[in-house]
Amino acid sequence: MIRSPLSRRDVLFGAAGMGLTLATGAHAATDGFLTAADVHVNGYPTVEAVRWIGKQLEERTGGRLRIRVYFAGQLGREGDTVDLTRFGALDITRVNFAALNNPFPLTQLFALPYVFDSVDHMRRVVDGEGGRLVLEGFEQRNLIGLAIYDAGSRSFYNVRRAIHEPQDLQGLKFRVPPSDIFLEMAAALGAEPTPLPFGEVYSALQTHLIDGAENNWRSFQSSRHFEVARYLSRTEHSYSPEALLMSRRTFDALSSDDRELVAATARESVPYMRSLWDRMEEEARQIVLASGVHFNEVDRDAFHKAAAPVLEQYVARTDLRQIYELVRAAA
Numbered sequence: 001m002i003r004s005p006l007s008r009r010d011v012l013f014g015a016a017g018m019g020l021t022l023a024t025g026a027h028a029a030t031d032g033f034l035t036a037a038d039v040h041v042n043g044y045p046t047v048e049a050v051r052w053i054g055k056q057l058e059e060r061t062g063g064r065l066r067i068r069v070y071f072a073g074q075l076g077r078e079g080d081t082v083d084l085t086r087f088g089a090l091d092i093t094r095v096n097f098a099a100l101n102n103p104f105p106l107t108q109l110f111a112l113p114y115v116f117d118s119v120d121h122m123r124r125v126v127d128g129e130g131g132r133l134v135l136e137g138f139e140q141r142n143l144i145g146l147a148i149y150d151a152g153s154r155s156f157y158n159v160r161r162a163i164h165e166p167q168d169l170q171g172l173k174f175r176v177p178p179s180d181i182f183l184e185m186a187a188a189l190g191a192e193p194t195p196l197p198f199g200e201v202y203s204a205l206q207t208h209l210i211d212g213a214e215n216n217w218r219s220f221q222s223s224r225h226f227e228v229a230r231y232l233s234r235t236e237h238s239y240s241p242e243a244l245l246m247s248r249r250t251f252d253a254l255s256s257d258d259r260e261l262v263a264a265t266a267r268e269s270v271p272y273m274r275s276l277w278d279r280m281e282e283e284a285r286q287i288v289l290a291s292g293v294h295f296n297e298v299d300r301d302a303f304h305k306a307a308a309p310v311l312e313q314y315v316a317r318t319d320l321r322q323i324y325e326l327v328r329a330a331a
């Protein structure tokens with residue numbers, strides 16, 4: 001079940017309280033627990049991957065370092081958890097690149113429409129120099145980029161009709177994550193974009209505030225959006241990955257051995273997360289299709305063409321050029 005997300009005020013108020021207990025540094029310094037946030041439900045691959053890191057840390061430090069994961073948006077929207085982490089009120093957050101696009105421009109490239117050709121292409125890029133550059137970029141803003149996880153590809157789903165070509169999106173309101181790229185992309189494809197937090201999409205579909213949204217198989221299923229939106233069209237327009245971020249304040253308060261251990265364990269969690277992802281994505285696909293959701297292929301070329309101006313506008317930017325060249329080289 002979807003929990004209603006905390007209001008911004010609740011989050012900031014709560015954060016102030018947490019901040020007081022953290023005034024001298026990381027949680028780990030006081031009770032051994034690092035706190036981590038995720039908007040996904042218990043059992044989602046990102047939630048499980050962070051739990052896995054916690055278990056490894058616990059074993060390898062004899063219980064000195066552990067992680068407590070607050071899932072299902074208990075600590076608020078993704079953007080809010082990023083702020084809490086920057087200020088050191090939260091130790092770790094896992095968010096999608098879409099939630100980082102506006103405040104952290106280097107994250108934009110990986111969220112662009114049709115910038116990757118496949119999951120393998122995206123994995124090669126995030127594992128290489130391109131991923132490293134993006135992760136390092138967070139340091140200027142008081143965050144440590146621990147890992148990039150992946151999230152498959154995103155496709156459009158809605159309550160009204162099958163989408164075959166971009167013009168079928170016309171007149172329909174689609175929820176997009178709070179990212180200018182997603183807004184521009186949905187508009188370029190002909191939809192009416194409505195930015196909303198992930199936790200509000202289910203009720204927005206039910207009340208017809210929106211006609212649809214877009215996401216990957218696993219999120220479509222675990223959020224139960226598929227119970228309301230019965231048309232899923234395979235646009236695969238974005239492979240926007242996931243970021244695992246740590247508060248720089250927490251990281252700096254660790255001993256240098258612990259810093260190395262945390263960074264290495266987070267890197268090791270990537271293949272673990274991917275094995276969970278591949279299995280759960282397939283399970284989600286089967287659950288959705290067995291429920292009778294109408295699934296259709298689209299005119300891929302027409303979607304590429306309609307989204308191309310958004311891609312071109314971003315890759316022309318000098319700060320994104322180097323990463324774009326790495327993406328093309330790995331294609």
Ligand code: BDP
Pocket residue numbers: 039078094095096151177197198214215216219242
């Ligand atoms: C999911 C991401 C999650 C985002 C969500 C969204 O895993 O982090 O919050 O999409 O669309 O795929 O907001």
